[in-house]
Amino acid sequence: MKAPLFYSKILLFGEYGIIKNSKGLSIPYNFYKGGLKLGDLRIDKVKKSNENLLTFRDYLLKLDNSIVLFDFNKMNDDLLKGMYFDSTIPQGYGIGSSGALVAAFYDRYAENKITVLENLTKDKITVLKNIFSLMESHFHGQSSGLDPLNSYLSLPILIHSKNQIETTGIPIQSSNGKGAVFLLDSGKSSETAPMVDIFFKSMKNKNYSEVIRNDFIRITDSCVDNFLEGNFKSLFLNIKNLSKVVFDNFKPMIPKDFHNIWAKGIESNDYFLKLCGSGGGGYILGFSKDFKKAKSVLKDYKLEIVYNF
Incomplete structure (x- = not known):
């Protein structure tokens, strides 16, 4: 066959x-x-x-x-x-x-x-x-x-x-670039349907839906534009904000063991984390201007590079 x-x-x-x-x-x-x-x-x-x-x-x-x-x-x-x-x-x-x-x-x-x-x-x-x-x-x-x-x-x-x-086309990877998009392995799998269900239930709350529409979607749109333009300086400003919004509003989708390192990334600027798919487990997506430094800080975790810049 x-x-x-x-x-x-x-x-x-x-x-x-x-x-x-x-x-x-x-x-x-x-x-x-x-x-x-x-x-x-x-x-x-x-x-x-x-x-x-x-x-x-x-x-x-x-x-x-x-x-x-x-x-x-x-x-x-x-x-x-x-x-x-x-x-x-x-x-x-x-x-x-x-x-x-x-x-x-x-x-x-x-x-x-x-x-x-x-x-x-x-x-x-x-x-x-x-x-x-x-x-x-x-x-x-x-x-x-x-x-x-x-x-x-x-x-x-x-x-x-x-x-x-x-x-679409995306900016050509830089093989000797210091920055990277990477995957962080949470060590456990997750199901999509329960996570999506949590999101839809949360969207019934007026304040939550306003945050999603006014902040989460606006920042997501900017990140897409920045990445496609190869404007990594602006991208990292927006990725930091996106990581904050996700941390504050998508807690059930972030495995509890990773709340601490998620917050540390935002505080230190060494790396920023976001959901990869629906969350709840599986991979977490990371962005870092200096992957070597991020790798050293996250030495206890399994990382895989997806894209170099």
Whole structure:
């Protein structure tokens, strides 16, 4: 069975904000990947994945086929042969494990699919996003569709608003730059749905929703603009403010063991932390002007560089 690999993604900016029409910027992260394979159903890992894919198949059967139509004969045949999703993408870590799976299924089974090779107009990208939103909702209860979109296209994606999305270029990395965007491993996985549920419940509070609209979304939009312009001086002023707003208003999404180092980063200016995905565990995203210094301060934690500048 020949099937392509699909990569993880990192939502640099826009977690929770894009639900409320903020800007967002998502980039592929090629360190982790996954793909559909045939395996031996007597092996536990293969059997468990195959069972999960059968459940996903049952969900896809119920989708409106005027929106997306799948070749279920081919899908059923593959599943009977022991198809599973072979992936290095950690689950519940906020970097798109289910997104890569959705992209793989769309690529292999969708009829009349929109391909990466054709002229990707904004309309086509929106159609893809809406299809992926429906497909990935099986895993999260409610999905924006951005993770599978990023995995499928393997290109940076700029979100202007819910219905205005385009592929974009990002500043070229500096291999000898001192600054870095990095991942910090919280050491535990998390589920997206409960975190999103907390957010929606909090948004019913008038004061909270005003902070989100007036501060969180405004700063998020500025961070997206600064990053795409390569204006890292302004970016760090805004990232510090974003880190503060998240610390003050998204406490349930920040693992308790990390409250202290989150606050220390804001106080020292050595690094600034923000959520990577929905939070609650998994990875935390960090930004530092001097990664060597940040690495030394955070020597007890596992860090991975995502982008150098």
